[in-house]
Amino acid sequence: MTRLTRRSVLKATAAGVLAGILPAAVRAQGADGGSMNIIAFPEPPTLFIGLDQNGSTQTVAGKIYESLLTFDFDFNPQPGxxxxxxxxxxxxxxxxxxxQNATWHDGTPFTAHDVVFTCRDFLMEVHPRARVIFGNCETIEALDDHTVRFTLKQPFGPFLMGFEMSTAPMIPAHLYEGTDYRTNPNNDTPVGTGPFKLAEWSRGQFIRLERNPDYHGEGQPHLEELVFPILPDAGARAVALEQGQVQQSQFFDIELFDVPRLAELPHLDLISRGYEFYAPVARIEFNNRVAPFDDVRFRKAVNYALDRQLFADAIFFGLGVPATGPISKRTRFYSDDVTTYDYNLEQAEALLDEMGLTPDGDGVRTTVSFLRLPWGETWARFAEMVQQQLGQIGIRVEIEPSDPASWTQRYANWDFQMTSNYPYQFGDPALGVxxxxxxxxxRQGVAYSNCTGYSNPQVDALFEKSAHGVTDEERQAAYTEVQQILTDEVPMAWLVEVDFPTLLDTRYEDVIVSAIGTNETYRKAKLAAE
Structure with a gap:
């Protein structure tokens, strides 16, 4: 009698879910053609990236839509x-x-008019991050069908960075002008200029993109199709990679404790490049409005009590390095000339003593709540590590579980004392930090804004100065000063600069080619020659 184990059940489940969905085999290596199966998790709410920049939407829609530029690993702009x-x-x-030879997927020519409509009209109405960028424009005008001029009201240092795919996806003017952008029926049938176009979407099962035969890149794309199976179970995703049923994972598709094992398999490569544009810093956000977090001594005590190297090793399995502040080393204008918080329990306890938070008979000085981030097992373990470490200095942490909807609502409405987060930096502090x-x-009710309630007029002025500097030198000076202030006032605890893992089948090449990695167009991706 065969003994059932969790792994055998997962293998059977993964096989059953993927049967009949994925192509039977890739084509011969070394020739154009073939397919690639890429995990989609969670299922995108939409593929119209103009209205939704959800991470899973970006991964799929990045093959359908394009912007004017893309960026190499050092943030140098490249043609799009x-x-x-x-x-x-x-x-x-x-x-x-x-x-001059690009067309929309419906055959209509792409022109400068589409760029003007996208940046002046569409994005300014529906895209908060793009609104910050293009709100700096005095005029946006088409000089002819293939030339566009942007004239700014004042210099804005990261302006070129705004032409990344998720920030400024080009939208077909002929389908959206004069309509309600949010209810336009074309939202359900995305039309872009990218190397792949939507062929089929079986909700809850898979998304299939097919090659765009009229793509403007000569001889591109190389692959015939991309298939994105929807796999909500983490174990099934790992098994699908292990058995070669899918050829790629990205971001946190795979629980981090499974990554080292899968990376050892001969048919998979572990790649950490391609996330430079996002460069997340895993952190604890404090609600600076409420006691005891309204006291900088308490915030510093928490920072001293957290062993950043242990978080990097035990929670992120070496996929990251200890953080020193709000700006990642992988983002422009990072400075190491900041206040640092080495693991020091004595220093932490001294600060709590100074506040008058003395231990009771059980050794507890105070009790705080931690709103757990609901994005998988990694963040559950993260919360437990915070609980364990702060417990050593007499801070009792009560972990509050949540689901994605309730976490977002509570975070946006400031209904928390502590929570974890890892937002993207988008290549420039003016855009993501x-x-x-x-x-x-x-702004209460708006997630991923200043939900901690931190306020310092000097910090406001420095961020304004750095955003509008013309030269990198003057921008760096302002950003260095702002990092010094923030690390001294610690409205947050910055813990680990996370390296997202991409697990990729060794048969493919030219897949990760830019700073947006797996969200790229995949116009260059192909099967390697044998």
Missing amino acids: LATSWEMSEDGLVYTFNLV ARFFISSNI
């Missing part, structure tokens, strides 16, 4: 729908020359 670009010496005028600290972004 723009072939070349130039900036005036005063940093106020940007001119883009567009590809400042939003969590500037006073003008304290």
